[in-house]
Amino acid sequence: MPSDQGDVPTGLSRRSLLRGGLAAAAGLAAASASSACNAMSAGLAGSEVAPGTVTYWNLFGGGDGARMQTMQDRYRSSPGSPDLQAATFTWGNPYYTKVSLATIGGVPPDVAVSHLTRSTNLARAGLLSEITDDMLGLVGLEAGDFVEKAWREQEVDGRSYAVPFDTHPFVLYYNADVCDRAGLLESDGSLQPIAGTEQWEAALTAAKEVTGAYGATVPTIADPATSWRWFQTLYQQHDGATPWLGDGGRELTYDLDVTLDALAYIQSLTERGLMPTNTDYAGAQTLMFTGQSGFYLQGEWEIATAQSIPGLEFGMVPIPTLFDRPAQQGDSHTFVLPARERTEVQVERAMGFVRSMLDQSLTWARGGHIPAYRPALDSPEYRALEPQSNYAAAADTVVYDAPAWYSGSGSNFENIVGAQVGLVQQGLATPQSAVEAARSQLLTYAATPSPL
Structure with missing residues (x-):
């Protein structure tokens, strides 16, 4: 080494x-x-x-x-x-x-x-x-x-x-027209609360019945960073989830049972056709923007893209708590x-x-x-800013990647794990084989001293 x-x-x-x-x-x-x-x-x-x-x-x-x-x-x-x-x-x-x-x-x-x-x-x-x-x-x-x-x-x-300066979490976008026709909106146009896998799957099923295509979309190919964000969100919502890396990246400390459970759940959503198996970054958002999906999972920075679509009515909320506790991957x-x-x-x-x-x-x-600056976050001007203020609570439950010389936004770590999650989404790898492949690659980095 x-x-x-x-x-x-x-x-x-x-x-x-x-x-x-x-x-x-x-x-x-x-x-x-x-x-x-x-x-x-x-x-x-x-x-x-x-x-x-x-x-x-x-x-x-x-x-x-x-x-x-x-x-x-x-x-x-x-x-x-x-x-x-x-x-x-x-x-x-x-x-x-x-x-x-x-x-x-x-x-x-x-x-x-x-x-x-x-x-x-x-x-x-x-x-x-x-x-x-x-x-x-x-x-x-x-x-x-x-x-x-x-x-x-x-x-x-x-x-x-x-x-x-900020917090930028993984969030849930929703197509207001699709969700309205699916009976998923409150009288004021906001999204009805979703909690637990049963309600989530029911919402996706209702949206799919309207779209004739999918309930929700998230990139599955050529975008390992988003695949990592989706997996990390569900992984960290489990009680018992531990950071993936420990001791500054020198150890792999993830919980295997929780990892396999989160990956199996992600795969079940694509296997049942509630989410697509093969779609890239642009394709995933286009499906929601054009009414072929009710929901879209991505970082909040795509708000500008959504706002640029003529006639698109949409909203944004924190990722629903599908398991034991609220959590969403993010960074600042x-x-x-x-x-x-x-x-x-x-x-x-x-x-x-x-x-x-x-x-x-x-x-x-x-x-x-x-x-991240409280005078701005707590200001009446920000509270009146929609849909931005509707997911502000995610700043308190965001989960940052564990520190290591090879981890963090845009890192080798995200690319390695995210690529394996993508294969699980596409049905090209089992949860077990994906974990084994990611572990094999990460051990090389864990054993390599920081080059800095």
């Missing part, structure tokens, strides 16, 4: 070798800059920045990217705001590799976005600066300003390294300060940018994400 040392001479770790090489390269690139620190911060973004500029990296595309651009422009137009250089990079592993290498090489941005499930690993690798109460206080913030679960989950060994976007030496002025500039983004949480919430 690979080790921390590899072929590097004793006393020189892979990380120190990378740090030295990247730092040297960054130093050469910054030699002619009037401010070495600011030039190196701009290095991987591709241009030099003026002293006092806030540099910011994110991974937002699509509707999220457009909203973030609007928020950045508002920051720039605010009287007294420092200059801002923002850069957007490819979502997932490529983005986190870039942030890690830039930080190791001494050329990180002032502020970066990180999924909460990725920030823990970055913090343990020494790649993030701690965010203290004093730093929060510089811009009028404190820990109590944030949703308790998101704030607690971002802590590492009792220290804070991330400022939660956070703001982090990649590790570097900062003066108090630089800290205040970085935290001021973060505060500006938090103050614009309602703009962000229109794209579906639940604000």
Whole structure:
């Protein structure tokens, strides 16, 4: 198995070798800059920045990217705001590799976005600066300003390294026309409560009778991340469910009986034709949007797509509790300060940018994400925002992926387990064979030291 040392001479770790090489390269690139620190911060973004500029990296595309651009422009137009250089990079592993290498090489941005499930690993690798109460206080913030679960989950060994921006859970979309004709709506147009597998299956059966196709849809092919989210949601709704990974990813700690039960239930829904066996990401949502399915399971970020469909009346609610307790897989976007030496002025500039983004949480919430900043979440404006506020309770029952260097949103872990769940959905693997295949692949990662 690979080790921390590899072929590097004793006393020189892979990380120190990378740090030295990247730092040297960054130093050469910054030699002619009037401010070495600011030039190196701009290095991987591709241009030099003026002293006092806030540099910011994110991974937002699509509707999220457009909203973030609007928020950045508002920051720039605010009287007294420092200059801002923002850069957007490819979502997932490529983005986190870039942030890690830039930080190791001494050329990180002032502020970066990180999924909460990725920030823990970055913090343990020494790649993030701690965010203290004093730093929060510089811009009028404190820990109590944030949703308790998101704030607690971002802590590492009792220290804070991330400022939660939102919660984005797996949710249930419903086609209001189909559900109305199926007798599943209340008099005010809201979805009747669904609890337990019997009520869930009855609702899907009623919807299927209306559509003539399916009761609910979720991607089954070419989208392992969604397959993982669907499985993790049902797995974590079981009493006795344990995290899939333990000891920082060095152990596989899932409960086998609960895993097999959740997989068997997922497969039963496709075997009975209540959900499709072969549909990709776009196909799953199209079926619900066009009235061929009553329900659609996906992250809340697809709200913008649903809103763009002419004539589509839809709603969104937390995933029904089908087993023992409410739970839905999810994650949070956070703001982090990649590790570097900062003066108090630089800290205040970085935290001021973060505060500006938090103050614009309602703009962000229109794209579906639940604000983690309590003044926005508790505001009358957010409560009046529908259907967004109708699933806000999911922020308290969201389940984050267990921390490991290879886990989190867009990770190898999600791809490995999700691919096997997809085969179960398609009827191409049994629950037992899927678990065995996932376990075999994950053991390799569990035995491999973190490359950071």
